[in-house]
Amino acid sequence: xxxxxxxxxxxxxxxxxxLERARDELLDWHGHGLSVMEMSHRGKDFVGIAEKAExxxxxxxxxxxxxxVLFVQGGASQQFAMVPLNLLPEGGSADYLDTGTWSxxxxxxxxxxxxxxxxxxxxxxxxxxxxxxxxxxxxxxxxYVHYTPNETIVGVExxxxxxxxxxxxxxxxxxxxLSRPIDVSRFGLxxxxxxxxxxxxxxxxxxxxxxxxxxxxxxxxxxxxxAVFARNGSMYxxxxxxxWYLAGLIFEWLLAQGGLPAMAERNARKARKLYAxxxxxxxxxxxxxxxxxxxxxxxxxxxxxxxxxxxxxxxxAAGLHNLAGHRIVGGMRASLYNAMPEAGVDALIAYMRDFxxxxx
Amino acid sequence: xxxxxxxxxxxxxxxxxxLERARDELLDWHGHGLSVMEMSHRGKDFVGIAEKAExxxxxxxxxxxxxxVLFVQGGASQQFAMVPLNLLPEGGSADYLDTGTWSxxxxxxxxxxxxxxxxxxxxxxxxxxxxxxxxxxxxxxxxYVHYTPNETIVGVExxxxxxxxxxxxxxxxxxxxLSRPIDVSRFGLxxxxxxxxxxxxxxxxxxxxxxxxxxxxxxxxxxxxxAVFARNGSMYxxxxxxxWYLAGLIFEWLLAQGGLPAMAERNARKARKLYAxxxxxxxxxxxxxxxxxxxxxxxxxxxxxxxxxxxxxxxxAAGLHNLAGHRIVGGMRASLYNAMPEAGVDALIAYMRDFxxxxx
Numbered sequence: 195x196x197x198x199x200x201x202x203x204x205x206x207x208x209x210x211x212x213l214e215r216a217r218d219e220l221l222d223w224h225g226h227g228l229s230v231m232e233m234s235h236r237g238k239d240f241v242g243i244a245e246k247a248e249x250x251x252x253x254x255x256x257x258x259x260x261x262x263v264l265f266v267q268g269g270a271s272q273q274f275a276m277v278p279l280n281l282l283p284e285g286g287s288a289d290y291l292d293t294g295t296w297s298x299x300x301x302x303x304x305x306x307x308x309x310x311x312x313x314x315x316x317x318x319x320x321x322x323x324x325x326x327x328x329x330x331x332x333x334x335x336x337x338y339v340h341y342t343p344n345e346t347i348v349g350v351e352x353x354x355x356x357x358x359x360x361x362x363x364x365x366x367x368x369x370x371x372l373s374r375p376i377d378v379s380r381f382g383l384x385x386x387x388x389x390x391x392x393x394x395x396x397x398x399x400x401x402x403x404x405x406x407x408x409x410x411x412x413x414x415x416x417x418x419x420x421a422v423f424a425r426n427g428s429m430y431x432x433x434x435x436x437x438w439y440l441a442g443l444i445f446e447w448l449l450a451q452g453g454l455p456a457m458a459e460r461n462a463r464k465a466r467k468l469y470a471x472x473x474x475x476x477x478x479x480x481x482x483x484x485x486x487x488x489x490x491x492x493x494x495x496x497x498x499x500x501x502x503x504x505x506x507x508x509x510x511a512a513g514l515h516n517l518a519g520h521r522i523v524g525g526m527r528a529s530l531y532n533a534m535p536e537a538g539v540d541a542l543i544a545y546m547r548d549f550x551x552x553x554x
Numbered sequence: 555x556x557x558x559x560x561x562x563x564x565x566x567x568x569x570x571x572x573l574e575r576a577r578d579e580l581l582d583w584h585g586h587g588l589s590v591m592e593m594s595h596r597g598k599d600f601v602g603i604a605e606k607a608e609x610x611x612x613x614x615x616x617x618x619x620x621x622x623v624l625f626v627q628g629g630a631s632q633q634f635a636m637v638p639l640n641l642l643p644e645g646g647s648a649d650y651l652d653t654g655t656w657s658x659x660x661x662x663x664x665x666x667x668x669x670x671x672x673x674x675x676x677x678x679x680x681x682x683x684x685x686x687x688x689x690x691x692x693x694x695x696x697x698y699v700h701y702t703p704n705e706t707i708v709g710v711e712x713x714x715x716x717x718x719x720x721x722x723x724x725x726x727x728x729x730x731x732l733s734r735p736i737d738v739s740r741f742g743l744x745x746x747x748x749x750x751x752x753x754x755x756x757x758x759x760x761x762x763x764x765x766x767x768x769x770x771x772x773x774x775x776x777x778x779x780x781a782v783f784a785r786n787g788s789m790y791x792x793x794x795x796x797x798w799y800l801a802g803l804i805f806e807w808l809l810a811q812g813g814l815p816a817m818a819e820r821n822a823r824k825a826r827k828l829y830a831x832x833x834x835x836x837x838x839x840x841x842x843x844x845x846x847x848x849x850x851x852x853x854x855x856x857x858x859x860x861x862x863x864x865x866x867x868x869x870x871a872a873g874l875h876n877l878a879g880h881r882i883v884g885g886m887r888a889s890l891y892n893a894m895p896e897a898g899v900d901a902l903i904a905y906m907r908d909f910x911x912x913x914x
Binding site: 195196197198200202203204205206207208210213214216217220221222225226227228229231232233234235236237267268269270271272274275276279303306307387389394395396397412413415416417418430431432433434435436437440513515516521 | 555556557558560562563564565566567568570573574576577580581582585586587588589591592593594595596597627628629630631632634635636639663666667747749754755756757772773775776777778790791792793794795796797800873875876881
């Protein structure tokens, strides 16, 4: 078995040690004679797995006691509706910041349920940066302020949460959560699809300040009401048990790596290396303003677009997979989530250097 | 490794051969150097897995060409809202049959979105049978008729779909799908949580007649609109890829077993044996009317309730796990889904016989 370096933007590479453990336990968890997938979610074995996962996540992110952790389904796209259905009162308004495709999708869905005020947009500059904070037109009456800390397609990232006064700050952290420490108390609600830094697709994590629960609209489906999840320990109905278990293994792995401070150091180093090479190469280009470059998703273009296919083929042959950019922007993209080892970045840079020498 | 016989009502036992294959492929799918969990859902490898799973399911159930197969999230509980949000027009009415806890929950959720006409209920007889078809008060203007072909808690099952005239018949098949052949053309829409006969929790299957698509209410969240799933091959956003893959392995396994006619024969034999022993025992009781007894979930009570705990302990020691009844009814319950081997039923009967002899 030779594992490749997988630069997919999501579903993405998982830590090899976690996959090995899942494999070893797949038919017989801890000598209990059955798979985690076969356990009743209400039995004490699975409840133990679920509670440990939450406790480890709380430790990793230092989640304050007045925040609830929910394990839900439907991905970030379902959150685009759940956020307004739970937090935007009928007739109210919410503030959204537009920094790319994913902000855009969140805005479009929220607008179906109420008034959306786009406080600022970087669309005119092709989403290559973050609109300066001073230019944001926040509504003093907004129910919340929504933003996308990391835009996976263009590779733009907020390195600090913005100051939005006292309003609840809501963040789609799908592609940046667990990549570094964050101050959870700065947020009203954080959501994240699992398939980048948390675990397999099909699990979505929500961290929500308790006082924001219980505000769902009358017409909110039961399974889209955060309070239902909070009241039932995320087991109002059968949760995605295997995804929850794998997320728990990843949380354990992160703690063993030294937690989020260690991941931040490693992730910053990986990204710095790749951007430094791109900028110095004279062959590859990343157009994002330096202060807003993503640690997680590094898009780049070749000097000559007609070489794209050859670049990707050669990369694949060298064991560097899934480097094609998102279909709506083209070019290349290297996603460097937690589970991408530094050796993968080194191998990518070596390949890029060699390719540039041969075709530059 | 000793695998136990797992009688859990769900998440439930999976075929050992499927788990073995998933284990062997977990870090390196078909020599591609990565796990299915790590594949982009839009890459050709995963698309191939997804398409094969759908094709095999269509073959198993002989799904007509004018039906769409959707792979969604949220479980049957989310379907309780999706069905009315998609099929019940504002101001319209829907017919629901009440045969147990799960029908009840479907009714309660639908009533939040429109008028619900309960056509008949077996509540007064503790859900131990199915109200006779002649007594159903169907509304000629109902948008659809909803029923629950198998009630997992009380163990009541419809062995044939009811005739409801031309109205679209909607069925929650979570705990009976794939246990026998069905005539899909009798239904408008079928939904099923995966965690009994399809695969792991976190995946939900929907089979819907094409003409019922595109009727969602304006206020239906995008991720709850069947048409969005149909238009996008169930990949509007990232689907639960690993669950989809495992479902595909199970569909292959079912085809290798001889398909649904073979499963029906095996399931009928398993259930028949257990009911025959219960009825003859003079020690155990199943209260359900004989014609409506479930093949999938067999609840039973001991003559003396105070022996319940001892029965369960002894069963566990004999490798017969998860036999406690649902918390709202108590007693015992043996779930005999497709993946429960006949040897498991034989071992259960042998244990029950021995226990009755020692305590009768």
